[in-house]
Amino acid sequence: MSGSINNFIILFCVIPLAAGLLSVPLVGRSFPSRVIGTLSFASTFLLAVYLLIQGYADNTIYVSYMGSWTAPFGISVVFDNLSGLLLATASAVALGSYIHSYSTNASHIERGYFHPLIQLLMFGVNLSFLTGDIFNLFVSFEIMLMASYALLTIGASKKQMSQAYKYVMLNLLASTIFVIAAGMAYGMLGTLNMADMALIVKTKLASGEGLPVGFTALAVMFLLVFALKGAFFPLWFWLPDTYYTCPISIAGLFGGMLTKVGVYAVVRTFPLIFTQSVADIASVDVNPTRTTILWIIAVAAAFTMFLGVLGAVSQHEVRRILSIHVISQVGYMVFGLAIMTGWALAGCIFYMIQHMVVKCSLFLCCGIMEKHAGSDDLDKLGGLLKRDTLLGVLFFVAAMSLVGLPPLSGFFGKMVIIQEGWNNGLWWLSIIGLATGALTLLSMLKIWSYGYWNPEPKKYPQAAKPENVKSSSRSGYIGIAMLVVLALFLGFGANPVYKFADRAGEQLVSPDAYIMAVLPKERIKLVNPELAAKLYDGIGHDRMSEPLDEEPMIISASYNKEVHP
Amino acid sequence: MTVVLAVCVAVTFGVSIYMMLGRELMGLAIGVFLIGHAANLSILAMSGSPVIQHDKAYQTAEFKIPPVLESDQQAKDWSEAQLIKAEHPEQDVVNPLDEMVDPLPQALILTAIVIGFAVMGFLLTLIVLTQRRAKTLDVNELAKMDLPTPSQAH
Incomplete structure (x- = not known):
């Protein structure tokens, strides 16, 4: 049954790609491109939710092999709970900001290939959430980054052009390091398939042979690349300067999603490969790479959380406050990673998805605030609660979700992470996390009191009458409202969401299920017969009951066709 | 060969980092x-030495096997060669993988x-657009x- 579902997962890449290509010839006509774009995001969202629920019920990981080449030789596309949660949220965020863009995008931006670019961005993002191959991850990062470079400079204003080079150059440099690291990983382990790498690392640890020389250095290189994309502590300097220059719906999408792709890459690869837990291997005390990397991540988390929020408190423009806040919030996710227990990773994943939704809706609120005041400088804002009560309510809910007041979504993410940190000897990080939460409240209240409670300044531009702004940005309100409702669902429905996140965390810390889902039995037997015996013991049906073939693996097309007719 | 490559990589890195510091x-x-x-x-160097210890591929924990063989026949030859080699270690068997370089890095x-x-x-x-807009x-x-x-308010 799951065999038929397996091939559906490639639709997450095909739908945005097809929609993007379709909207290229329609570039001058906004209505058809909007319909295509909305349908594309809505369909990937519904598909992700369906597959997530189905996969949770069946307790399976969906795997699709491109061109029927089995792992580890072909590219495999893997849909587990982590991918599912992130795909659903990314599509929802894209849908929200896309609907918002109807009312806020200038026409020259729409004509500048906005629709195809945003679809291709989502194509890259979805592929990087799905792929089970490190080099394919690099390729999908490049697809995503090319689209993001173009979206960042769309319209080509002076302000954008003078800041864009930082983002482009740094990401090019990171991509180069990624290529080198991927090559080194291949040289060290002889494979680039993530499941296969995990299996080999596990075997090397279990056999007492130990990890290859320079494995920690390799892990640090990967960490450097992903940390730069995810804006971890020493590598976040590019973010505040770039996110505030582009059109607001794009800024919302970037602020919500792009850094999370970097965090996702760490969440995917590190527990699986580099910092694999050795708790179930009796002969090994501790994975030496794990200890080193977790310390680096813990220190990065402390600085990311605290310096990020200090930066946000010091700013006085809404867009820059929100941009720098992204960094501070990434810090919580990194904190969850530094603990790296299953429950902490569940907290980290939950925090990621809630942050994508909430941060994007805050950026989108900022877009309508700018429409009212003509600027995002807090001194020029004021009286918005009276002028636009609906916006005030939406902003308040989103801001308090970000801060993490109890019934709202941010609370559940932070609570789990901080509690797990406290129980696992990282009490100093938990204290920093709590302090950061207080400062987050301060900076959000700053926007709230300046923008919404302060008396209205005398010099609001005449053109922006409240009624005009409201009537011209209906789709903006719809976009924000959708995301805020989703954020409320994440808060009040945290229990079911945490079931998925918990399963995802379990799948991450004990990669056996992932290895078993992706790799064919023959490969596991070849590399690690004991593990194969353990994994397939008691399952004894169809493929597993075949006799153990003594002939060595034939690694060619014929072999693959035999396994997957 | 690896030394030559290493020198090339080092020089290229050096020049590029110098250029980037401008x-x-x-x-x-x-x-x-x-x-x-x-x-x-530097990735090319990863495929440098032909194929590592493939004859022990399914006995020890050494895993690097190039994923491609030319044809079905060659694949069968290779596996037969493995079996003969395992039974008679003293016999000299021609192995296609001894001459091949791992093609995947390429x-x-x-x-x-x-x-x-x-x-x-x-x-x-x-860069052209930046020059036009920002002069x-x-x-x-x-x-x-x-x-x-910076704000004047405080």
Whole structure:
């Protein structure tokens, strides 16, 4: 049954790609491109939710092999709970900001290939959430980054052009390091398939042979690349300067999603490969790479959380406050990673998805605030609660979700992470996390009191009458409202969401299920017969009951066709 | 061969890092392009020595096996050679893998080159547009441009 579902997962890449290509010839006509774009995001969202629920019920990981080449030789596309949660949220965020863009995008931006670019961005993002191959991850990062470079400079204003080079150059440099690291990983382990790498690392640890020389250095290189994309502590300097220059719906999408792709890459690869837990291997005390990397991540988390929020408190423009806040919030996710227990990773994943939704809706609120005041400088804002009560309510809910007041979504993410940190000897990080939460409240209240409670300044531009702004940005309100409702669902429905996140965390810390889902039995037997015996013991049906073939693996097309007719 | 490659990689890295330390956007771009080439060369070194200890592939924990053999027949030959070798270690069996270099890193490089080419095109366009809009390519001047003015309120 799951065999038929397996091939559906490639639709997450095909739908945005097809929609993007379709909207290229329609570039001058906004209505058809909007319909295509909305349908594309809505369909990937519904598909992700369906597959997530189905996969949770069946307790399976969906795997699709491109061109029927089995792992580890072909590219495999893997849909587990982590991918599912992130795909659903990314599509929802894209849908929200896309609907918002109807009312806020200038026409020259729409004509500048906005629709195809945003679809291709989502194509890259979805592929990087799905792929089970490190080099394919690099390729999908490049697809995503090319689209993001173009979206960042769309319209080509002076302000954008003078800041864009930082983002482009740094990401090019990171991509180069990624290529080198991927090559080194291949040289060290002889494979680039993530499941296969995990299996080999596990075997090397279990056999007492130990990890290859320079494995920690390799892990640090990967960490450097992903940390730069995810804006971890020493590598976040590019973010505040770039996110505030582009059109607001794009800024919302970037602020919500792009850094999370970097965090996702760490969440995917590190527990699986580099910092694999050795708790179930009796002969090994501790994975030496794990200890080193977790310390680096813990220190990065402390600085990311605290310096990020200090930066946000010091700013006085809404867009820059929100941009720098992204960094501070990434810090919580990194904190969850530094603990790296299953429950902490569940907290980290939950925090990621809630942050994508909430941060994007805050950026989108900022877009309508700018429409009212003509600027995002807090001194020029004021009286918005009276002028636009609906916006005030939406902003308040989103801001308090970000801060993490109890019934709202941010609370559940932070609570789990901080509690797990406290129980696992990282009490100093938990204290920093709590302090950061207080400062987050301060900076959000700053926007709230300046923008919404302060008396209205005398010099609001005449053109922006409240009624005009409201009537011209209906789709903006719809976009924000959708995301805020989703954020409320994440808060009040945290229990079911945490079931998925918990399963995802379990799948991450004990990669056996992932290895078993992706790799064919023959490969596991070849590399690690004991593990194969353990994994397939008691399952004894169809493929597993075949006799153990003594002939060595034939690694060619014929072999693959035999396994997957 | 590996030494020659290593020297090439080192020199290319050195030049590109020197170029990237400059304060001019064009030089920065050239540095970024060169470092891409250095990365590709360093991956080439990964495929340098032909195939590692394939004869022990299914006995020890050494895993590096090139994923491609030329044909079905060759694959069968190889597996037969393995069996003969395992039974009679003293016998000299011709093994196709002794002459082959692992082709996968070259495929990786090819992908990276193509992507790098596209990115290069984009970056050059970006630089031309930056020059037109901002009238300068000096990083110091660009950095001063359009920074938000500190608020007077406090």
